[in-house]
Amino acid sequence: xxxxxxxxxxxxxxxxxxxxxxxxxxQRGLDRYYGLDKQASVLCIGHSHTMLGIDGTRLEQGLGVPxxxxxxxxxxxxxxxxxxxxxxxxxxxxxxxxIYDVDxxxxxxxxxxxxxYRLFFPYLDNPDIARxxxxxxxxxxxxxxxxxxTLLRYNSVTLNLALRGTLRRYDNFKTGQVDxxxxxxxxxxxxxxxxTIDQKMxxxxxxxxxxxxxxxxxxxxxxxxxxxxxxxVDKVRHEQVMDIFKNYAAQDKGxxxxxxxxxxxxxxELFSDPIHLNRNGQHAVTDKALIDLKKILLxxxxxxxxxxGK
Amino acid sequence: xxxxxxxxxxxLPLIWIVYQWAPDxxxxxxxxxASLGFYAMLKAPYLLVVLCxxxxxxxxVGLRLGSCSDETGRKRLLWVGVGANLxxxxxxxxxxxxxxxxxxxxxxxxxxxxxxxxxxxxxxTIGISYYVFQAISYLADIYLEIxxxxxxxxxxxxxxxxxxxxxxxxxxxxxxxxxxxxxxxxFDYDMARSGMxxxxxxxFKKVVVxxxxxxxxxTVYGDVHAYTGLPLILATYFYALQxxxxxxxxxxxxxxxxxLFNINLTRNFNAPYLATSVADFWRRWHISFxxxxxxxxxxxxxxxxxxxxxxxTAVALLVTFLVSGIWHGASWGFVVWGGLxxxxxxxxxxxxSWQKKIHKVLGIEKTRLLKVWQTILTFNLVSFAWIFFxxxxxxxxxxxxxxxxxxxxxxxxxxxxxxxxxLIVALLMLAVPLLVKTLAVTSKRLxxxxxxxxxxxxAVYCLLVISLSLFSVDSGRAFLYFQF
Numbered sequence: 020x021x022x023x024x025x026x027x028x029x030x031x032x033x034x035x036x037x038x039x040x041x042x043x044x045x046q047r048g049l050d051r052y053y054g055l056d057k058q059a060s061v062l063c064i065g066h067s068h069t070m071l072g073i074d075g076t077r078l079e080q081g082l083g084v085p086x087x088x089x090x091x092x093x094x095x096x097x098x099x100x101x102x103x104x105x106x107x108x109x110x111x112x113x114x115x116x117x118i119y120d121v122d123x124x125x126x127x128x129x130x131x132x133x134x135x136y137r138l139f140f141p142y143l144d145n146p147d148i149a150r151x152x153x154x155x156x157x158x159x160x161x162x163x164x165x166x167x168x169t170l171l172r173y174n175s176v177t178l179n180l181a182l183r184g185t186l187r188r189y190d191n192f193k194t195g196q197v198d199x200x201x202x203x204x205x206x207x208x209x210x211x212x213x214x215t216i217d218q219k220m221x222x223x224x225x226x227x228x229x230x231x232x233x234x235x236x237x238x239x240x241x242x243x244x245x246x247x248x249x250x251x252v253d254k255v256r257h258e259q260v261m262d263i264f265k266n267y268a269a270q271d272k273g274x275x276x277x278x279x280x281x282x283x284x285x286x287x288e289l290f291s292d293p294i295h296l297n298r299n300g301q302h303a304v305t306d307k308a309l310i311d312l313k314k315i316l317l318x319x320x321x322x323x324x325x326x327x328g329k
Numbered sequence: 330x331x332x333x334x335x336x337x338x339x340x341l342p343l344i345w346i347v348y349q350w351a352p353d354x355x356x357x358x359x360x361x362x363a364s365l366g367f368y369a370m371l372k373a374p375y376l377l378v379v380l381c382x383x384x385x386x387x388x389x390v391g392l393r394l395g396s397c398s399d400e401t402g403r404k405r406l407l408w409v410g411v412g413a414n415l416x417x418x419x420x421x422x423x424x425x426x427x428x429x430x431x432x433x434x435x436x437x438x439x440x441x442x443x444x445x446x447x448x449x450x451x452x453x454t455i456g457i458s459y460y461v462f463q464a465i466s467y468l469a470d471i472y473l474e475i476x477x478x479x480x481x482x483x484x485x486x487x488x489x490x491x492x493x494x495x496x497x498x499x500x501x502x503x504x505x506x507x508x509x510x511x512x513x514x515x516f517d518y519d520m521a522r523s524g525m526x527x528x529x530x531x532x533f534k535k536v537v538v539x540x541x542x543x544x545x546x547x548t549v550y551g552d553v554h555a556y557t558g559l560p561l562i563l564a565t566y567f568y569a570l571q572x573x574x575x576x577x578x579x580x581x582x583x584x585x586x587x588x589l590f591n592i593n594l595t596r597n598f599n600a601p602y603l604a605t606s607v608a609d610f611w612r613r614w615h616i617s618f619x620x621x622x623x624x625x626x627x628x629x630x631x632x633x634x635x636x637x638x639x640x641x642t643a644v645a646l647l648v649t650f651l652v653s654g655i656w657h658g659a660s661w662g663f664v665v666w667g668g669l670x671x672x673x674x675x676x677x678x679x680x681x682s683w684q685k686k687i688h689k690v691l692g693i694e695k696t697r698l699l700k701v702w703q704t705i706l707t708f709n710l711v712s713f714a715w716i717f718f719x720x721x722x723x724x725x726x727x728x729x730x731x732x733x734x735x736x737x738x739x740x741x742x743x744x745x746x747x748x749x750x751x752l753i754v755a756l757l758m759l760a761v762p763l764l765v766k767t768l769a770v771t772s773k774r775l776x777x778x779x780x781x782x783x784x785x786x787x788a789v790y791c792l793l794v795i796s797l798s799l800f801s802v803d804s805g806r807a808f809l810y811f812q813f
Contacts, residue, residue: 020349020516030787034794041795160335170798178799179750 042141042169045181049141052184054087055106058113061086061312062236064102065120065243066094071191072120072243072296074305081309082316084115088189092176093135096125096223101139101151103227107234108147116237116316118308119227121264121276122245122294123257124212126220140165140172141181191301193291202248202293211249214256221263228267228274237315238274240264243304244283245294277311279304330370332582333536340367345589353513357487360510360590364492368456379417380460384486386413387464391485394471395478403472410468418461423659456496458656462621463489467503469625476504484510493586497579499595499617509592517591523779524588529793531581534762539575540802541755542567546719548746553725558738561729568719569712570759573601576615600766602711605703607673610711622649643675650674657718662726665717673710758800 050056054075061084063069068090075088089102099119107114136155142148143165156162165171173181183189205211231238242261250257261278268274283289289300296304330337344363351359365377390410397403467485470476479485488506549556549564556564580597587594595617604610611619627649634641647668654667688694713730720726744752765777774780778789 020518023518023521030790033787033791037791037795038798041799164335168798170795171801173799174802175748175751175754178754179748 038168038170042172044185045170045173045178046141048181048183048185049177050184051187052180052189053089054085055089055109057085057087058110059087059106060084060114061116061118061316062103062106062114063088063090063118063120064099064106065090065118067092067295068122068243068245069118069120071193071291072301072304073118073308074189074191074301076189077302077305078309078312081306082312084316090120091135091138093138095128095135096220096227097155098135098139098151100223100227100230101148103230104147104151105142105145107230107236109145112235114234114236116239116312117231118239118241118312119231120243121240121260122242123214123250123253123260125224126216126260126263127212127214128217128220129212129215137174138177140174141177143172191296191298193295193297194299195291195297197246197287197290197292199246199248199287202246206248206252211252214253214260216256216259216263228271232271232273236273239312239315240267240274240276241308242276242278242280243296244279244289244300246287246290247280247284249293250280250284275315277308279307282307330367332579332586333532336370341586341589348514348590349516356514357483357510360491361483361487364487364490364495367492368490368495376457379421379457380490381486383414383417383460383464384482384489386410387467387489388479388482388485391468391471391478392480394468407468407472411465414461414464414468418458421457459498459500460489460495462500462618463503466500466621466625470502470504476507479503479507491587491592493583493592494594497576497583498615499580499583499597500621501595501617505595506592512591514591520588520591524585526585526778526790527581527588528585529790529797531578531583531585533793533797534574534578534581536578536801537758537796538762539571539578541751541758541800542571542574544747544751544802545743545755546571549743550719550721550725553720553728556738556743557732558735559740560738560743561733563740563743565712565716565719565729565733569602569708569715572715572718573598574762602708603704604707604711605700606677606707607670607710608677610707611670611674618653622653626652639678643678646674646678647671661723662717662720665723665726666714669714669717673714754800758796761796 047056054062061078061082063073063075063078063086065073069088070090070092073088073090075086079086087106089106091098091102094102103117134157136152139148139152143152143162152162228238242264261276264276268276283300283304286300286303289296289303291297291300330340340363344359348356348359365380368380369377387410390406390413394403394406394410397406467476467479467489471478479488484507485503487510488501488503491501491506491510494501546564546568549560550568553561577598584594584596597616597618599613599616601610601614604613627645630645630648631642634645637644648671650667650671651664652667653670654663654665657663657667685694688699693699716729717723717726720729769777778786781789
């Protein structure tokens with residue numbers, strides 16, 4: 020009995036060391052992928068649209084400032100508020116510009132993954148993320164088990180991102196093109212998810228805007244293009260959602276809306292599926308964003324100079 | 330409480346530690362209390378009353394059966410006991426489903442609004458069929474004078490409700506389990522060590538392999554009409570593997586848990602997909618259940634229809650497997666699944682002798698090629714039947730069958746639905762148990778990995794635990810056989 024208990028104890032110590040060691044390596048890779056390892060001046064926040072639509076390295080080289088791309092698949096406005104708090108909270112004053120991807124489903128609570136919070140488990144030790152996870156987690160043991168065994172915090176998505184971060188492979192691997200006839204059939208069969216505007220999502224978006232502005236950050240609401248056939252399914256709701264963004268921009272000079280649909284949504288060769296850009300699409304959109312963001316940063320700089328001059 | 334939950338990971342060591350220091354005369358009581366506590370965690374406290382009542386009836390009838398010498402009286406007593414247990418099974422397993430199909434609002438008004446029909450149904454039947462099967466076999470074995478009635482109610486109750494095998498089996502014979510439960514406990518290092526490893530291995534099969542395969546299976550079977558051809562074939566093969574790893578994973582965890590208390594439960598699986606015929610498959614798949622239906626359904630039927638010759642055996646097989654299908658659930662899919670296995674086996678009664686003659690004439694008898702061919706054929710027959718078992722409805726199953734051979738379809742959409750990493754990890758993890766099995770078979774070492782040198786053995790343990798932590802899909806997914 021004693022022999023077994025001793026062996027179990029030694030085994031537990033070895034496993035504990037391995038668990039902490041491997042997860043520290045993975046976390047370093049993940050930090051690098053999200054840009055959490057640097058003091059970025061420009062922070063891109065979003066979900067898969069940003070992940071596949073913005074080339075962080077290209078943006079960084081073009082703007083000449085450090086850029087972080089903190090994009091998590093399926094992240095809704097509540098998730099993103101936690102992400103912004105996480106990033107800005109640990110780097111007060113560093114971020115000058117936040118690029119927040121928006122689309123018709125920004126305020127739809129059912130459209131995105133209901134368990135996207137699981138992608139934040141690797142940051143359970145961060146107080147902002149821990150608070151967010153406590154509110155989102157399904158059961159008591161979900162958090163407790165991940166506090167005890169840190170490797171449980173990773174799933175195939177975060178593991179993949181951690182490895183990509185470690186290998187510095189940030190590019191969009193998607194090279195295929197959207198299947199337009201299949202999309203047309205889908206639209207005809209009324210299979211596209213409906214656009215809804217949920218108060219809970221609006222509230223967290225409002226809170227996000229206030230938080231960014233309180234931290235002296237400029238906010239760019241960037242509509243990364245989606246195929247025009249999709250955008251035309253419910254034009255009324257599309258306009259309603261766009262009006263919400265435009266209202267924010269009208270009330271605050273520090274907020275800009277950039278809608279890239281008119282320039283790209285008809286160019287099907289740039290999309291890998293109806294709502295995601297392929298590699299060529301990513302390059303095209305990032306190049307356009309570079310021009311616009313340079314202007315915004317320049318204006319912001321001159322505004323700051325004016326304030327200093329006074 | 331599921332075996333793959335944190336609650337169980339805390340519960341099991343706690344009970345084990347208390348068990349080590351408990352006096353021998355109280356150990357059965359500790360295990361019984363733990364078993365009932367384990368069952369109570371299912372949040373259906375009335376089920377405990379049902380278990381107690383069923384155990385009480387079985388115990389009383391068992392004692393009377395043992396003391397009764399009149400054959401008519403014994404038969405009557407047997408039917409009373411079996412009838413009472415079947416009543417429990419039918420009223421808990423089939424009546425709610427029947428009522429629900431007629432009047433769903435009934436359950437909402439009764440305060441079950443938080444449960445979906447499926448969850449509710451699974452909750453109220455969980456473990457009951459295994460419990461009832463064991464009670465019936467206990468009574469039948471007394472009637473057949475294979476065992477003596479158990480004079481201690483607590484011991485009998487524990488043998489029926491012992492927590493490692495309570496929810497999903499194996500279906501234990503009282504003759505095998507009762508003597509082990511009554512034996513004074515002596516700590517056995519090898520049993521404890523092998524129990525822990527078996528538990529971890531079962532967990533790996535469940536949360537790393539089966540749950541990962543489920544992602545691909547559910548993508549297709551969740552919306553079968555979106556697919557044709559190859560994706561349907563792949564999803565069906567994946568399901569065949571998923572259900573095996575899920576169920577055998579559970580069984581390994583049950584066997585591992587029991588070994589910690591020096592109790593050996595029946596081995597429930599023996600490489601079933603290496604079977605060379607459907608009959609061989611049933612000797613290797615869910616062995617305790619196959620033995621049960623063979624002994625208590627097939628054999629009595631075959632005996633009563635023995636005058637019909639081969640036809641009697643064939644019909645008995647067909648009826649036995651139809652009953653097995655209905656036991657799995659009150660749906661046409663299960664009935665067809667059972668019926669298909671019945672047809673496979675019933676037809677083999679006729680062609681078996683011809684088959685042997687043909688093999689002899691062709692000179693391929695006992696050749697490796699024949700064995701490989703038979704294994705592939707059996708796997709495909711079994712996988713075909715799984716379509717009806719897995720599909721959400723009979724209409725879906727028929728759609729799958731009709732569109733199985735229609736080109737490659739949307740195979741990329743199916744394989745990459747969860748990303749490339751998920752596919753790579755799935756294939757790698759699937760290779761692990763296959764590799765382990767191959768190693769064990771080729772090296773002919775049954776004591777793997779205990780025969781390895783210490784550093785290598787410990788490396789295997791560490792790899793297993795790290796893989797469990799890093800590659801487990803989601804600890805919340807229930808075991809497939811819970812619903813039966």
